Amino acid sequence: MLIHIGSTPTLVASSVDAAQGILKTHGSSFSSRPNMSIVKILFYGGKNLIFSPQGEHWRKMRSILVTCLVSNARVKSFRKVREEETRNLIGVLEESHGSLVDLSALIVKLTNTIICKVAFGRVHSGPKFTNLLKEHVEMIATFSVGSYIPWLSWVDRLTGLEGRAKKGAEEFDVFIEGVIEEHVNKKGGAKAKGDDVQDVVDILLEFQNENNIIS
Incomplete structure (x- = not known):
């Protein structure tokens, strides 16, 4: 079934055969993400792996992900x-001595800690980093009028969504630049190149240097 959300055509698969046709037979035609204005602001014009349209740029990023970041050896590291x-x-559970604990909160903390250590080499504690992530997720999930009806994009400015996105993108840039600078300036630290484990930023910076990629 074909419906239109504003000016965006949307295909609804209402049967197994239809879904199979979309995902397998015509997968390349439906693999790109929607062209969303807020995503473009938050993710450098939608050039990241998740939101980038299928093409040479997307294939290169996927190759880097598969070979450098999620290979079997890397995951084991x-x-x-x-x-x-x-x-x-x-x-923590043992120390609770049978008292009530918020297991959901502990699991969320566990997941966030592992992700931070793997990605950045350390945990970035405090509300600022957490709030940045929450703000990004909320804005991606917020309905953007301009993404579906371009001539009404002024509504996103009127509601403040576009301004929030620009502010969030700028703040996240500052955070990421700080992380990169911290890694570049690291000399003889616990995670120098010769150590057992490199975090994701170390790996990407090394890949950039070895392939003469200009950031």
Whole structure:
């Protein structure tokens, strides 16, 4: 079934055969993400792996992801981080001595800690980083009128959504630039190139240098 959300044609698969046809037979025709204005603001024109349209740029990013970041050897290299944080969680449960604990909150904290250590090499504690992530997720989930009806894009400015997105993108840029600078300036630290585990930023910076990629 074909419906239109504003000026955006949307195909609804209402049967198994239709879904199979979309995902397998015509997968390349339906693989690109929607062209959303807020996503463009938050993610550098929609050039990241998740929102980038299928093409040479997307294939290069996927290749980097598969070969450098999520290969079997790379995933195994982060095992120590996962085991350490899991032990910490078990320790918290043991110390509770049978009292009530918010297990959901502990699991969320466990996941966030592992992701931060794997990606950045350390945990960025405090409300600022958490709020940045929450703000990004909320804005992506917020309905953007301009994404579906371009001539009404002024509504997003009127509601403040576009301004929030620009402010959030700028703040996240400052955070990421700080993380990169921290890694570039790191000399003889616990995670120098010769150490057992490199975090994701280390890996990407090394890939950039080896392939003469200009940031």
